[in-house]
Amino acid sequence: MTPNADRFLADLHMLRTFGGDDAPGSKGVRRRAFTDADLAARDLLADRFQEAGLTPHMDPAGNLFGLADAERSLLMGSHSDTQPEGGWLDGAYGVIAALEVARTAQEAGGPPISVVSFQDEEGRFGALTGSSLWSGKLSMEAADKLVATDGTTWPEARARIADRAGDWVDPARFNGFLEAHIEQGPVLDAADEAVGVVTGIVGLRQFHITVHGQQNHAGTTPMGMRKDAFTIAARIATALPDRFANVVTPQTVWTIGHIRLHPGSQSVVPGRAEFSLQWRDIAADRLDRMERVINDLLEEMSVETGCEITLDKLRHDLAPMPMDDAMQKALSDAAEEVAPGRWRSMPSGALHDASNLAGLMPVGMLFVPSINGISHAFEEDTKEPDLVTGVEVLARAVQRLG
Amino acid sequence: MTPNADRFLADLHMLRTFGGDDAPGSKGVRRRAFTDADLAARDLLADRFQEAGLTPHMDPAGNLFGLADAERSLLMGSHSDTQPEGGWLDGAYGVIAALEVARTAQEAGGPPISVVSFQDEEGRFGALTGSSLWSGKLSMEAADKLVATDGTTWPEARARIADRAGDWVDPARFNGFLEAHIEQGPVLDAADEAVGVVTGIVGLRQFHITVHGQQNHAGTTPMGMRKDAFTIAARIATALPDRFANVVTPQTVWTIGHIRLHPGSQSVVPGRAEFSLQWRDIAADRLDRMERVINDLLEEMSVETGCEITLDKLRHDLAPMPMDDAMQKALSDAAEEVAPGRWRSMPSGALHDASNLAGLMPVGMLFVPSINGISHAFEEDTKEPDLVTGVEVLARAVQRLG
Numbered sequence: 161m162t163p164n165a166d167r168f169l170a171d172l173h174m175l176r177t178f179g180g181d182d183a184p185g186s187k188g189v190r191r192r193a194f195t196d197a198d199l200a201a202r203d204l205l206a207d208r209f210q211e212a213g214l215t216p217h218m219d220p221a222g223n224l225f226g227l228a229d230a231e232r233s234l235l236m237g238s239h240s241d242t243q244p245e246g247g248w249l250d251g252a253y254g255v256i257a258a259l260e261v262a263r264t265a266q267e268a269g270g271p272p273i274s275v276v277s278f279q280d281e282e283g284r285f286g287a288l289t290g291s292s293l294w295s296g297k298l299s300m301e302a303a304d305k306l307v308a309t310d311g312t313t314w315p316e317a318r319a320r321i322a323d324r325a326g327d328w329v330d331p332a333r334f335n336g337f338l339e340a341h342i343e344q345g346p347v348l349d350a351a352d353e354a355v356g357v358v359t360g361i362v363g364l365r366q367f368h369i370t371v372h373g374q375q376n377h378a379g380t381t382p383m384g385m386r387k388d389a390f391t392i393a394a395r396i397a398t399a400l401p402d403r404f405a406n407v408v409t410p411q412t413v414w415t416i417g418h419i420r421l422h423p424g425s426q427s428v429v430p431g432r433a434e435f436s437l438q439w440r441d442i443a444a445d446r447l448d449r450m451e452r453v454i455n456d457l458l459e460e461m462s463v464e465t466g467c468e469i470t471l472d473k474l475r476h477d478l479a480p481m482p483m484d485d486a487m488q489k490a491l492s493d494a495a496e497e498v499a500p501g502r503w504r505s506m507p508s509g510a511l512h513d514a515s516n517l518a519g520l521m522p523v524g525m526l527f528v529p530s531i532n533g534i535s536h537a538f539e540e541d542t543k544e545p546d547l548v549t550g551v552e553v554l555a556r557a558v559q560r561l562g
Numbered sequence: 563m564t565p566n567a568d569r570f571l572a573d574l575h576m577l578r579t580f581g582g583d584d585a586p587g588s589k590g591v592r593r594r595a596f597t598d599a600d601l602a603a604r605d606l607l608a609d610r611f612q613e614a615g616l617t618p619h620m621d622p623a624g625n626l627f628g629l630a631d632a633e634r635s636l637l638m639g640s641h642s643d644t645q646p647e648g649g650w651l652d653g654a655y656g657v658i659a660a661l662e663v664a665r666t667a668q669e670a671g672g673p674p675i676s677v678v679s680f681q682d683e684e685g686r687f688g689a690l691t692g693s694s695l696w697s698g699k700l701s702m703e704a705a706d707k708l709v710a711t712d713g714t715t716w717p718e719a720r721a722r723i724a725d726r727a728g729d730w731v732d733p734a735r736f737n738g739f740l741e742a743h744i745e746q747g748p749v750l751d752a753a754d755e756a757v758g759v760v761t762g763i764v765g766l767r768q769f770h771i772t773v774h775g776q777q778n779h780a781g782t783t784p785m786g787m788r789k790d791a792f793t794i795a796a797r798i799a800t801a802l803p804d805r806f807a808n809v810v811t812p813q814t815v816w817t818i819g820h821i822r823l824h825p826g827s828q829s830v831v832p833g834r835a836e837f838s839l840q841w842r843d844i845a846a847d848r849l850d851r852m853e854r855v856i857n858d859l860l861e862e863m864s865v866e867t868g869c870e871i872t873l874d875k876l877r878h879d880l881a882p883m884p885m886d887d888a889m890q891k892a893l894s895d896a897a898e899e900v901a902p903g904r905w906r907s908m909p910s911g912a913l914h915d916a917s918n919l920a921g922l923m924p925v926g927m928l929f930v931p932s933i934n935g936i937s938h939a940f941e942e943d944t945k946e947p948d949l950v951t952g953v954e955v956l957a958r959a960v961q962r963l964g
Contacts, residue, residue: 345782362781366828378817379764379842379911380747381935383803390818394796401785415780416792417828419821426768426819426838436828440781509781533783 161268161559165548168260171208172547175201175240175256176248181538187248188538193241193280193289194222194317201240202324205255205277212263214275218324220300221293222279222317225329226262230272234558235334235521236261238341239281239290239513247342247540249547251281253528254340257551264555271562274334278513284308285317291513294328295520336487336522336561339514340550342542346533347506354549355503356527357491361515362411362507363447363480366438367454369396372468375423375431387467389433390421396461403457407449411507414439414450442480442507481515486561487524494556495526499549524557526550563670563961567950570662573610574949577603577642577658578650583940589650590940595643595682595691596624596719603642604726607657607679614665616677620726622702623695624681624719627731628664632674636960637736637923638663640743641683641692641915649744649942651949653683655930656742659953666957673964676736680915686710687719693915696730697922738889738924738963741916742952744944748935749908756951757905758929759893763917764813764909765849765882768840769856771798774870777825777833789869791835792823798863805859809851813909816841816852844882844909883917888963889926896958897928901951926959928952 179197181188191197202224206216209226217225224240227233238254255277262273279290285306292298306314318325343349348356373389397416404414419435439450462469488505495503506527514523528550531541581599583590593599604626608618611628619627626642629635640656657679664675681692687708694700708716720727745751750758775791799818806816821837841852864871890907897905908929916925930952933943 343782344779345784346778346787347782347784350787364781376935377746377912377937378815378819378840379766379913380745380749380937381815381911382747382749382812383815384812385748385752385935388817390821391799394799394818397793397796398800410784410786413780413783413785415790415829415831416796417780417823417830417832418826419792419823421819421821424820426840427817428819429817430819438780438828509783510779511781533778533787535779535782 161264161270161555163260163264163551163555165551168256168548168551169544171259172252172256175204175252178204179242186538187541189242189246189248190244191240191242191246192244193282193284194320198241199320202277205240208259209275212259213266214262217326217329218321219294219328220318220325221290222321222325223290223294224277226259226275227329228262228272228274232333232335233272233274234561235274235276235337236339236554237276238278238339240277241280241282241284243282243536245538246282247535247537249342249540249542250344250535251341253342253547257340257554260551261554261558265558270559273558281513285314288511288513288516291516294331295516297516331520334521336484336524337514337517338487338524338554338558339512340526340528340554341512342535342540343527343530344510344533344535345530348504348527348529349531349533351504353502353504354499354529354546355495355553356506357488357495357503358483358508358525358527359488359505360442360480360482360507361512362440362442362509363444364438364440364478365447365451366436366477367471369435369437369458369469369471371433372470373431373433374429376429378427378429381429386429387465388429389467390430392461392465392467393419393433393435396457399457403453404450407446407453408441412439412441412446413509440509444480447480481518483524484522487522490557490560491524491526491553493560494553497556498552526554563666563672563957565662565666565953565957567953570658570950570953571946573661574654574658577606577654580606581644588940589943591644591648591650592646593642593644593648594646595684595686596722600643601722604679607642610661611677614661615668616664619728619731620723621696621730622720622727623692624723624727625692625696626679628661628677629731630664630674630676634735634737635674635676636738636740636963637676637678638740638956639678640680640741642679643682643684643686645684645938647940648684649937649939651744651942651944652746652937653743655744655949659742659956662953663956663960667960672961675960683915687716690913690915690918693918696733697918699918733922736923738886738926739916739919740889740926740956740960741914742928742930742956743914744932744937744942745929746912746932746935746937748932750906750929750931751933751935753906755904755906756901756931756948757897757955758908759890759897759905760885760910760927760929761890761907762844762882762884762909763914764842764844764911765846766840766842766880767849767853768838768879769873771837771839771860771871771873773835774872775833775835776831778831780829780831783831788831789867790831791869792832794863794867794869795821795835795837798859801859805855806852809848809855810843814841814843814848815911842911846882849882883920885926886924889924892959892962893926893928893955895962896955899958900954928956
C-alpha cells in the first residue's frame with residue numbers, strides 16, 4: 161500500500177493556486193474561510209473526492225466531507241482555509257495527504273477511508289469553528305452571533321454555501337480520526353527528523369496578573385521608597401525558570417506575551433503593571449503544580465514588596481487532550497519502518513481540529529517538520545521528501561489499524 | 563525681619579480660589595496657563611504687587627513680575643499656573659512666599675526684593691515655557707509652533723495677554739533668584755523635617771532600548787529555542803540594582819516607566835521589547851558611570867542571548883544644575899536658626915524654573931514637605947506650620963544675603 165508521491169504533490173501544489181500569492185517565488189496563500197478562493201478550493205476538492213470514489217458532502221457549517229461507500233470508515237483530514245496571509249501547507253497538507261491515503265487504500269484494497277476539510281479552523285469567525293459545530297461544542301445559535309473582523313457575520317458566511325450544503329454527517333459512521341499537519345514549531349526541523357507522532361494536544365492555562373504598586377514622580381521618589389509595579393513584574397518573570405525547575409519537562413512552555421504599565425510614562429514610576437502569564441503542558445497535574453508555583457511566587461512577592469497582586473483566571477482554560485494509544489502505536493510503528501531513527505513522539509503545542517473530535521472517536525495526529533518552525537506566514541514550508549514521508553507513514557499506519 | 567504668617571496664609575488661600583475645585587473639602591485647583599482662571603489670578607497678583615509697592619509688569623511670555631523700585635534687586639518667586647488637576651501649593655507657594663518676603667523686607671528696611679510668577683511652568687505648551695523664553699533657551703519663533711493638547715496654539719495663548727503685556731524685563735537688574743517650592747517627593751515628610759536646602763537640580767539621561775528577539779508561537783516553541791524579548795528586558799531590569807550598587811548614592815534614581823511588546827499577544831513569544839530607561843543624579847560623572855554600567859549590561863545580555871539590543875539616546879539629556887554656594891549657605895544658616903535639626907541639604911529630583919535661570923544669575927532653592935510626597939493631584943498638601951517655617955527661613959536667608 162504505497163502512496164503515489166507525484167499525484168499527491170501535484171494535488172498539493174494545485175490547491176495552493178487557490179488564493180495563491182502572485183509574487184514571484186512566493187508560496188503564500190490567502191484563502192480565508194468562506195471567501196471566493198476558499199469556496200472554489202472546496203469545489204475543486206469535491207471534484208477530486210468524486211474522482212476518488214468518495215461522495216462529496218458539505219455540512220451546514222461548510223465542512224466538506226468525501227464519504228467512503230462503507231458503513232464505517234476511518235476519517236482523515238484537516239482544513240483548507242488559511243490565515244489572512246498564510247502558508248501553503250497549514251491544513252492543506254492534512255487534507256491532500258488524507259485524499260492520497262484514501263486513494264491508495266482503495267487501490268490496494270485497504271480499509272475504507274473518508275476525507276474531510278473542516279471549515280474556519282483558522283478562526284475568521286471563532287476558533288476551529290467548523291469542527292466545533294460538528295462536534296457539538298458550539299451551537300449554531302451561538303455561531304450565528306459570530307462576526308469576522310471585516311464585519312461579515314456567520315449567517316452571511318453560511319448563506320454563501322446555501323446551495324452546496326446538506327445535512328450534518330453522523331459522527332457514528334467513523335471509527336476514528338487521523339490528522340496530519342505541519343508542526344508549526346522548530347523541533348523536528350532542528351533535529352533533522354521527518355515525522356512527529358503526537359502524544360496529545362497540550363492543555364493551556366492563563367492568568368491575567370495585576371501588580372498594584374504606587375505611582376510616583378520618577379525624579380523625586382527615592383528608590384527605597386518606591387513601589388514600582390514594573391520592577392515587581394520583572395522580578396516575577398525572572399524568578400519563574402528557577403521556580404519551575406523541578407516541575408517542568410523540556411516540552412513545558414510558559415509565556416508572558418503582553419504587559420501594560422500604568423500610566424506608562426518615561427518619567428513616572430509605574431503604579432500598576434498588568435500582564436498575561438500563559439503555560440502549556442500535556443499533563444493536567446503538571447499544569448496544576450505550575451499553578452501552585454505561580455500562586456506561591458505571587459504571594460511571596462506581595463508579602464516582600466507590600467504590594468497587592470491580583471489575578472483573574474481566563475474563562476477558557478483548555479484541558480490537555482491525549483491522543484488514542486492504538487493510533488499512536490500504529491503511527492509509531494509505521495514511522496519506524498519508513499523513517500527509522502528520524503521520528504519522535506511529541507506533544508502538539510498548538511490547537512487543531514483533532515482536539516474537538518477527541519470526545520467523539522479515537523483520534524491520532526502526525527506532524528511533519530516546519531522549516532525554521534515558521535507558520536502563519538508566506539515563508540512557511542517543508543521539504544518535499546518530508547511531505548512524502550508523512551503520507552507514507554500515514555498509509556502504513558492505516559494499514560496497521562485495519 | 564519676621565514675616566506675617568496670617569497675611570501670608572490668607573493670600574495663599576485666596577490664590578487657591580482661582581480655579582479652585584468645588585468639591586467639599588477639596589483643595590484641588592485647575593489653573594492651566596492662559597486660561598481665564600490663570601489670567602484672573604495674575605490680575606489679582608498684579609494688584610497685590612502694587613499694594614506691596616512693587617511695579618507689576620507682564621512680559622511677552624505672560625511672566626508676571628512685581629519689580630522693586632531699585633537698580634538691582636533679588637528676584638524671588640515661582641509660577642502660578644497648575645497642572646490640569648493640580649494641587650494648591652505647586653508654584654503658588656513660591657509666588658506668595660516671595661510676595662510675603664518682599665513685603666517683610668520692605669517693612670523692615672531689608673534688601674529690595676522683586677517677585678515673579680513665571681508662565682506655563684507646568685507645560686501646557688512646552689515645559690517651563692515662560693522661564694525658557696525669558697532666559698533665552700527658547701525663541702518666540704520656536705514657541706509659536708507649540709500647540710496644547712486641546713489644540714490651542716501658543717500665538718492664540720499670547721493673544722489673550724496682548725492688552726496686559728509689555729516688553730521683556732532685563733535680567734541684569736536682578737542679582738540672584740531664590741525659589742521656594744514644595745518638595746513633590748516623600749523625603750522631608752517621611753523624616754518629619756520642615757525644610758530642604760536644595761544643592762542642585764539633578765541631571766537626567768534616558769535611553770530608549772529595543773531588544774530584538776524572535777517572534778514565535780507560544781505553544782510550539784520550546785523554552786530552550788526561544789529568543790523572548792520580554793524575558794531579556796525583565797532580566798535587564800532585575801540586574802540593574804546589583805550592577806549600580808557601587809556607583810549610586812541613596813539619592814540616585816532610575817526608572818523603567820514604559821515598555822511595549824511586539825506583537826503583544828498572550829499566545830505569541832514577544833519578538834521585540836521597547837522600553838525607556840531613565841536615570842537621574844546630581845553629579846554628571848555619576849550619570850556617566852551609570853551609562854557605562856548600562857552599556858556593559860546590554861552588551862553582556864546581547865552576547866549571552868544572541869539577541870541584538872539597540873538604543874537611541876534621547877535628544878534632551880539634561881545636565882545637573884548646581885545651586886549657588888552663597889545661596890545654599892544663607893539658606894542653611896537660616897534653616898538651622900528657624901528649624902534646628904529639622905532641615906537637610908538635598909537635590910531636587912524634579913525640574914523647576916530655577917534650572918532656566920542658573921545661567922543668568924546665582925540661584926537658590928528651598929523645599930517644604932509634601933505630605934506623603936503627593937503632588938500634581940488634588941490631594942497635594944503641606945502642614946501650615948511648615949509653610950510658615952519655609953517663609954521664615956527665606957526671610958532670614960534674604961537678610962543674610964543682604
